[in-house]
Amino acid sequence: MSATFTLTDPSTGRGFRDMPRATASEVDAVIARAVEVQRAWAGAAPLVRADALRRFARVVEDHVEELAQLEVLNSGHPIESARWEASHVAQVLNFYAGAPERLSGQQIPVAGGLDVTFHEPYGVVGIIVPWNFPMTIASWGFAPALAAGNAVVLKPAELTPLTAVRIGELAVEAGLPEGLFAVVTGSGSVVGQRFVEHPDVRKVVFTGSTEVGVEVAAGCARGLKPVTLELGGKSANIVFDDADLEKAAAAAPGAVFDNAGQDCCARSRILVQRSVYDRFLELLEPAVRDWRVGEPTLETTQMGPLISAAHRDTVAGFLDGADVAFRGTAPEGDGFWFAPAVVLAEPGDRIAQDEIFGPVVAVLPFDDEEDGIRLANDTVYGLAGSIWTENLGRAMRVSRAVKSGVLSVNSHSSVRYWTPFGGMKASGLGRELGPDAAEHFTETKNVFFATDAS
Ligand code: TAP
16 A cells, blocks of 8 residues: 555546555554543633634634635535535534533432532544545534543545545644644555554544444444444435425435435435326426536536546446436536436335435335335435425324434435434444534543541
């Protein structure tokens, strides 16, 4: 393995920068520094940590445009999406800046003394993130982890390290102690693996494929360290015959083609009640044709290229022998472009079961409510999903019956940092974001103080 990795602009296919690949001993040195710095950080007054995170948030806010431009170059995200992502990082930091003063323990009634609990930070937390949303996903880990008094070592995906590296620099500019939040570039099998194995990394947060996630979890089990896993998805967009079909069809492309379908929450299966199946497809076709795929620097662009040539080949492979109903458009040229595709599928088809992570959606009919729920749950995954119906009782029943961690009714709600996020089944373990996330980066300690005079 060479000592550097060349980054490629997905919209041109051209390499533009070499990034260093850290060795295991370099990772160890970063972790050793984090161990040292964490002690002082955890010992600082809650207000000091809160203020430091607020400053960090403000500095990120001041660099939203720079971070967004880096994401356009490195990941091919449309500029408007990239601006949203960079602002989101600042908002996540701001939200968890409120946590240090709120990490209260309990006082539990006992005889002969006082019993109290403390939320102790783990120490050093290792965060491993994928290439699809490099900034946002990283912030879901590092912001609450830092707020709870931990140091963080972050490994971005090798394909997309630029925004993470810049955010690491901004943390220092904002006054966070050097080494408290360290971004280490390199491969998963070296840097990520070292986070999993190193005895001083006391918790791991992994976002990525289910396959690698299982290995990470097994490694963490050997070190008896907790792990949060955010993995793949094959989420259902369930459209009942009593839904506002126009609205459901108009919203469907964004729910699966946003970020070129490289979204763990992509509603990549549209399940449509048989009685409105033909009508829904009629409405969907113009919505897909109108989906604007193009140059990511343009503010009008809704979808950019896929992340790499290899990934485009994988996505294209799913269309071999598939019953493609219609497609959207995409530019020609050297970028990793792929026109969105709508495929008519049967429940057992590979295209209806496997995560594609590209702009391909499978449409399947169902008969009634029970059948719709059965089909929605007919996957190993359980991350997200949407339910379209005007019947409140049905919306309640179906949202309770679908085994997914994040559902929305009559919308495809995106992530809100103040509500919990995470998957069931093969989509993950544990939850991120929401009001309790900082607590997830602590261990409860119970202390009994005897008050008996004798
Ligand atoms: P992976 O190949 O699993 O990679 C994810 C991260 O893990 C990368 O940083 C990768 O490093 C690293 N890694 C690879 N092997 C490792 C090992 N043995 N030990 C430790 N770390 C290792 O996933 P991907 O292809 O980048 O991302 C796509 C997948 O992520 C999809 O399945 C998608 O659904 C899932 N995803 C899930 C969510 C949530 S929130 N549930 C969000 C986004 C993405 P490299 O730099 O070497 O690749």
